[in-house]
Amino acid sequence: MGQVRFTAAVEVGQVAVGQLAQHWVPGLLQIPEYARATLAGEALTAEEVDQLATARIKRQAILRRDHPPLLVAVIDESVLRRSMRGRPELMREQCEHLVACTDLPTVQIHVVPQDTGMYPGLGGPFTIAEMEDGTRYAHVDGQVKAQILDQRSEIATLERRWARIVGEALPRAQSLDLIRKAATSWT
Template sequence: MGNVTEFMLDELRLLRSAQKLSQDEFGRRINYSASHVSAVETGQRPPTADYLTAVDGAFGTGGVFCRMLTRLAKLDNAPVWLREWIECEQEATTLRWFELAYLPGLLQTERYARATLSGGRFTADEIERNVASRLARQAILDRDDPPQLVVVIDGGILTRPVLDAPGLMAEQFDLLIARAESEHVQVHVVPRDTGMYLGLAGQFIIAEFTDGRRVAHADNQLNAQITEAPVDIARLARTWEIVRNEALPRRQSIELIKEVAKTWN
């Protein structure tokens, strides 16, 4: 995936070139100086919302540059290592997600997300940036063409308390149930009495795209790995099938989640 900022600057330059305008002529069309246009195109000045609104208005681009800025803002809240994966999430048609320790980030409330990041691994500023990024990523589930999200979680996640946070789990279960009952979201639970199974090796996600391409994500305490290597994808796909077969069907999983939710209210 390319850098989103560079992509937007390339598109601005291509637009001006397609219109056969000098920087001075382009600037006059959007009421900015030629030096300002030059500074934006070379990355010396950020393309602000006002600047991009003027471009969209002057050239009838349908708001595309403002939308690019919104996406960029979401990415800028994310850690550098996560930005490539966020691009994958936004473009994927299907996400197959296994979680061992926490609920998936796309299904977390703000308080739950903050709790998963607390404990000393991150600074206070890093926690706030990561929480903002995680919540912004959830917008893909509410758009007109959301990806199909298929989640398998270890049953222990449902009963693990967040200490000194009254009401947090009840709030989280309300969101989890609402999401799980959406047409484009499936949540499956591996029962706690399953014993040892292949998923205990750790979390992973497989993203699929319209062209059939697949990208996988896995992380640990130190780093995250994103791979398109066919051998790695094939191994994770086999693991997914094995883990998925250990989980309850969708309807039974929702019933289990609702039963556990009663214990948190």
């Protein structure tokens, strides 16, 4: 399954998505300016950055459709503390947006606190999507290219890792408190 097909499948047929983010906020939870900032350092034209950021933001519509998927996002606390090129107002707005996203009934955000130390999530970001028929796919990010995984053994490995990662994260209410504190620190 290629990148385009994975994105289309996730937009149309998934019932649940688990997403680990250790470097930046997951795309489904980004504000437009944050999305652009994550792409700005790439070898892209301003038009390409705008097109990619716009497409990323449009995908967020799945969270507000009639039957939205369950989205469980686990974010490393360092994501909330990392400056976006000296723009504290951008990070404050992004953190406030995360808080607002938790008002959606099918969105859960958990934060792995900085004092956790080594945990399985440090191996890199990934997404696991469960489709309506129970089939699972995974998207694993890399520096050069992303991989789409559909083999049961690979998915099972990521699901075991996911369970351990969620176990290291704070519960929802504590995560929300930490996100709010991060937002106020960016003033």
